Amino acid sequence: MNYFEHVGKYFLMLKQVFKKPQKWSVFREMLFREIEDLGLKSLGIVMFISFFVGGVVAIQTALSVDSPFIPKYLIGFATKRSVILEFAPTFMSVILAGKVGSYITSSIGTMRVTEQIDALEVMGINSLNYLVLPKIIAVLFFYPLLILLAMVLGIYGGYIAGSLTDLFFTEDYVYGIRLDFNPYYIKYALTKTLVFAFVIATIPAYHGYYVKGGSLEVGRSSTKAVVWTSVVIILLNYFLTQMLLG
Amino acid sequence: MIEVENLYKQFNGQPVLKGISTTFEKGKTSMIIGQSGSGKTVLLKCLLGLHIPEEGIISFDGRKHTELSVKDHRQLRQEIGMVFQGGALYDSLTVEENIMFPLKMFADQPFKQMRERVNFVLNRVNLDNVNKKFPAELSGGMQKRVAIARAIVMNPKYLFCDEPNSGLDPNTATVIDNLIQEITKEYDIITVINSHDMNSVMEIGEKIIFLKDGVKAWEGTNKEIFKTENEAVVKFVYSSNLFKKVREAYLNETK
Numbered sequence: 001m002n003y004f005e006h007v008g009k010y011f012l013m014l015k016q017v018f019k020k021p022q023k024w025s026v027f028r029e030m031l032f033r034e035i036e037d038l039g040l041k042s043l044g045i046v047m048f049i050s051f052f053v054g055g056v057v058a059i060q061t062a063l064s065v066d067s068p069f070i071p072k073y074l075i076g077f078a079t080k081r082s083v084i085l086e087f088a089p090t091f092m093s094v095i096l097a098g099k100v101g102s103y104i105t106s107s108i109g110t111m112r113v114t115e116q117i118d119a120l121e122v123m124g125i126n127s128l129n130y131l132v133l134p135k136i137i138a139v140l141f142f143y144p145l146l147i148l149l150a151m152v153l154g155i156y157g158g159y160i161a162g163s164l165t166d167l168f169f170t171e172d173y174v175y176g177i178r179l180d181f182n183p184y185y186i187k188y189a190l191t192k193t194l195v196f197a198f199v200i201a202t203i204p205a206y207h208g209y210y211v212k213g214g215s216l217e218v219g220r221s222s223t224k225a226v227v228w229t230s231v232v233i234i235l236l237n238y239f240l241t242q243m244l245l246g
Numbered sequence: 247m248i249e250v251e252n253l254y255k256q257f258n259g260q261p262v263l264k265g266i267s268t269t270f271e272k273g274k275t276s277m278i279i280g281q282s283g284s285g286k287t288v289l290l291k292c293l294l295g296l297h298i299p300e301e302g303i304i305s306f307d308g309r310k311h312t313e314l315s316v317k318d319h320r321q322l323r324q325e326i327g328m329v330f331q332g333g334a335l336y337d338s339l340t341v342e343e344n345i346m347f348p349l350k351m352f353a354d355q356p357f358k359q360m361r362e363r364v365n366f367v368l369n370r371v372n373l374d375n376v377n378k379k380f381p382a383e384l385s386g387g388m389q390k391r392v393a394i395a396r397a398i399v400m401n402p403k404y405l406f407c408d409e410p411n412s413g414l415d416p417n418t419a420t421v422i423d424n425l426i427q428e429i430t431k432e433y434d435i436i437t438v439i440n441s442h443d444m445n446s447v448m449e450i451g452e453k454i455i456f457l458k459d460g461v462k463a464w465e466g467t468n469k470e471i472f473k474t475e476n477e478a479v480v481k482f483v484y485s486s487n488l489f490k491k492v493r494e495a496y497l498n499e500t501k
């Protein structure tokens with residue numbers, strides 16, 4: 001199957017996904033389960049990575065700007081820009097593509113190879129709508145919150161790094177954070193997050209739903225799903241940046 | 247009655263079913279047998295609507311599969327119970343949630359009533375105190391019984407089973423066979439079983455359809471299969487010495 005066929009099949013899948021749920025009470029139950037599995041269970045890793053990466057960005061910037069002619073508040077300014085514009089929305093999404101994407105592909109793929117999806121279809125249930133729509137809604141709802149948290153913790157990580165290493169004064173850092181703050185950047189980051197969240201839910205779901213074979217193929221599909229999700233995120237990041245900031 | 251007429255199905259230009267015609271009757275346990283690759287599973291999946299045949303008609307009590315609207319098709323599927331080879335129980339749901347799932351989706355009943363129905367079918371398949379367990383905590387035989395309970399919870403008119411005995415010890419396999427036969431009689435439903443297990447075929451196969459290379463090579467009852475001279479059936483069914491001797495004994499007895 002060539003790439004165009006995959007793209008066509010992916011959009012046909014979406015057509016089935018975006019149908020009215022057959023039973024709202026069951027959909028609601030699934031939605032809460034997905035918010036827990038895909039969102040709440042990612043909190044720890046998001047908090048841990050964003051805090052330390054924020055610290056590292058601040059330290060790296062501080063080490064690069066040791067000239068007395070460059071004001072120290074630029075460390076805070078640069079950290080804020082890097083974290084809000086790229087690190088939180090894009091790189092956190094790539095990390096989540098690995099964690100959540102592989103989970104989605106393997107869980108749906110396992111259901112496919114163990115005939116659980118056939119069991120849904122035999123009952124007269126639209127399996128794509130039942131399995132994938134709650135995942136999409138869950139990530140679209142929860143990921144912006146995760147990314148906002150990553151922004152805050154990343155910037156805070158830089159602050160803590162400054163206070164522990166004496167590479168810069170925290171007052172300068174805070175001044176840099178406040179300097180030239182543009183709320184549009186948050187809007188830009190959240191717009192990207194929503195697009196990436198959709199990609200993180202749907203591409204792995206596609207790879208899981210159409211897997212054929214046994215457990216080995218499910219593993220291979222998970223890897224493929226993570227790679228393709230990351231590639232699509234990086235490509236979309238380029239185009240979105242051009243469109244929204246260019 | 248389920249009527250199958252001249253069913254053709256192919257995959258990538260390779261014919262798998264070549265003009266199958268047969269019927270499955272109410273209150274009877276029908277079995278589809280044949281070697282691996284003979285088209286048994288494809289036939290079952292065509293009956294279930296999981297595969298769309300290229301040609302032919304499948305009709306459920308006069309309702310032709312291919313001519314049904316989406317709504318009627320969905321309605322028909324709610325009248326079908328299916329026991330998959332591996333059970334196909336939802337790993338993330340408890341036994342109770344697994345069985346209650348079709349009720350939650352399609353029956354507008356209060357929770358208490360649904361729970362009562364779950365307990366009733368669990369009791370019917372001789373399982374107690376497993377409501378809160380997950381499928382992974384159950385033995386193979388228990389998983390099959392839960393799968394049967396889920397298949398009958400909606401009072402289906404048609405019950406399909408794909409290799410219900412695979413991976414089970416002979417004793418548990420007999421229990422499952424008897425359970426399926428009892429349910430078929432009790433609820434007066436049409437049961438179609440896809441099986442490799444000759445014990446089951448002899449025990450509960452009221453109608454047997456033998457497939458060979460996608461063609462119906464023989465059809466009869468579990469009594470007639472002892473007497474048949476059909477070479478392909480004899481070669482397949484009596485491949486083991488034990489069954490050869492059973493056949494000889496049966497033929498000597500009936501002479």
